[in-house]
Amino acid sequence: MTDSWSSSSWDVHLDWRPETGRQGLADAMRRAIREGRLAPGAVVPSTRELAKDLGLARGTVTRVYSDLTVEGYLRTNQGAPTRVAANEVPDAPSRKQPTPRAAPWVPDARWDLYPGRPDLSSFPRAAWVSATRRVMQEAPARAFDYSDTRGPAVLREALSRYLARSRGVLADPERIVVTGGFSHGLFVLARVLHERGDRELAFEDPSLPEFRDRAASAGPAITPVGVDERGVQVSEIDSPAVVVTPAHQYPLGVTLAPERRTALVRWATSNGSLVIEDDYDGEFRFDRRPVGALQALAPERVVYAGTTSKTLAPALRIGWLVLPRMLVEPVRGALENLGWRPPALDHLVLADLLNSGAYDRHVRQRRLAYRRRRDRLLAALPGGITPVGISAGLHLLLRFPPDFRSESEVIAQALRASVAIDPLGRYWMRPGEHPEGIVLGYATPAEHAFAPAVEALMNVLR
Ligand SMILES: Cc1ncc(COP(=O)(O)O)c(C=O)c1O
CATH class of the missing domain: 1.10.10.10 (Winged helix-like DNA-binding domain superfamily/Winged helix DNA-binding domain)
Structure with a gap:
């Protein structure tokens, strides 16, 4: 009513x-x-x-x-x-579209701790230039032609080796499709699933609203699945497919517990359902051994998705899907229908970075740098505020004690101090009394800006 x-x-x-x-x-x-x-x-x-x-x-x-x-x-x-507000709210949607939310909004603040991006100033420019030079010297003329819709074979082969050794993915190059980032791959997958008759796609609650909206715009209705301290609540899933972040839940930061991993795979195999594993920051695990990809447990029921947006830069727009065999052709067909032709020259450069070891070196160096930042941030936190999801990734969640200021008060105060942070509140799908907190991207500032950004944040939290 x-x-x-x-x-x-x-x-x-x-x-x-x-x-x-x-x-x-x-x-x-x-x-x-x-x-x-x-x-x-x-x-x-x-x-x-x-x-x-x-x-x-x-x-x-x-x-x-x-x-x-x-x-x-x-x-x-x-x-x-x-x-x-007069301008900020986009036009009313047409009836067929899902209700959009506030756009991903990165405030123009002096101290940028807004999550979702790596330190952009750390992009390995010299390695990228060297790789580009090698590609230009060595690539045959046909490399400049329209490429295979799935991305050039040389990149799919390089990814296959990299994903096997770094994430334990069973990644036959024939199953890999290189996309314009995870969000592009998610849209195409949602369209394929909808066209084959899957009317619903489940997302973790909380999860990134922009991705839910992106998937919904391809057709399926989006349904919520709860997350607790052991990860996604598998027994709640009531849709033919689910998008999950098992290595480091976004935004809560928990790792999917071993028995939940087993339950999720069992759910998918026994129902003929599909798991979409968003492994957006799986390379960045700090304190324990990396958790291998779920995909290896059931490669015909799990789509593995990765991206260069956290390891290199979001501007590259390069991500990949490792697909169950039966989805390779439908995904390729959907990409072609959308007019997608991969930017093959950038793909060749990425393949060179992967094959030369420069990509692994960069990731190792960033992992060390982000771990140091995480430790400095944790050491600076005032008592009473609980950091969550600290063992991995480029972000963590700060949970407020019950008698603390409200999330929106903290955000407003942070904005006055020119500190950009993200309220946990915007990630929930279902209304209700949710714990309050802020999502912090500690990888975001350039190295020289990190310490003053943390200090500015601590002044807000104290
Ligand atoms: C949960 C999550 N998955 C995936 C991505 C990467 O998306 P894309 O590859 O489209 O940049 C992000 C980036 O912010 C993210 O937060």
Whole structure:
């Protein structure tokens, strides 16, 4: 049941049910703004008025407004009424599209601890130039022709060796398709699965909303699966395919426990279902031996997905899918229908980096550097704040104690101090009372900016 709610200053239909609480109210307001029922520039009621009309505590409504302000939906000015933001919210979607969320938003801040990117200043420029020179000297003329849709064989062979030795993937080059990054591969896979009749695709809750929206735009309905301290809750999966981050759950940072790995593979093999393993930062494991890829346990039921976005740079737009045999041709066909032709020259350069050992050297060097950063960050944290997901990756989660400031207050304060961080709140799929925290990308700043960025963050948290 949805409530149509109105007040003296407002007459707006809000799909809000009282039992969904603060999260539900925030979602309902986002939807109303997205769908244009709350027009850009419109004044929204005061927190006091809305709280009274909805029978909520005023503090609850204040936190919703503060969340939506941080996300760019609302605009607040001291002494003036709160309004729907004029520019930040994209046009209302057409009926067929999924409801979009706030775009991945990287604030223009002095101290960048926003997750999702490596230290861009560490790109191995000299190694890339040397590899490019070698490719230009050695590549035959046919290398400059349209390439195989799956990517040039030389790259697929180099990836096959690299993935086998570094991640234990069973990666026959014939099963590898090189894509324009993970998000591109995810869209194509979602389209193929939808076209073969899979109407639903499950995602971990929480997970990256931009990827869920990307997959939904290919057709399937997106369903949530919970995550606890042992990883994705396999028994909750009720869709023919699921996207998971087993090595380092994004954003919570937990590693899928051994019995859950077994259960997930058993689920996929016994139901003929599919697991999409997003191994976005599997190379960066610090304290323990790397967890091998799930794919090796069931290569006909698991799609392994990797990317250069964390090891080298997101600008390259190079990722790969290692597919079950039955999906190779459908994925290739879907890519062709989308007009995809791989940027084969960049692919040849990457193949050279992999074959010469320069890629492994770069990853080893970055792993050491990011581990040092992680240790410095942990040492600087004030008491009471719990770091989670620290044993791997380029990000960690800071969980707040129960009596701490709200997530949105911390984000707003960080923005005032010109520190970019990411609220955990935006990752949840289902409304409800979720633990609060922030997601930190400690790989993001350049080396010289790391210590001052941590100091600026600590001033916000203290
Ligand atoms: C969870 C997760 N998977 C995958 C990726 C990589 O995506 P892409 O290869 O499209 O850059 C990212 C990048 O931020 C990510 O956060």
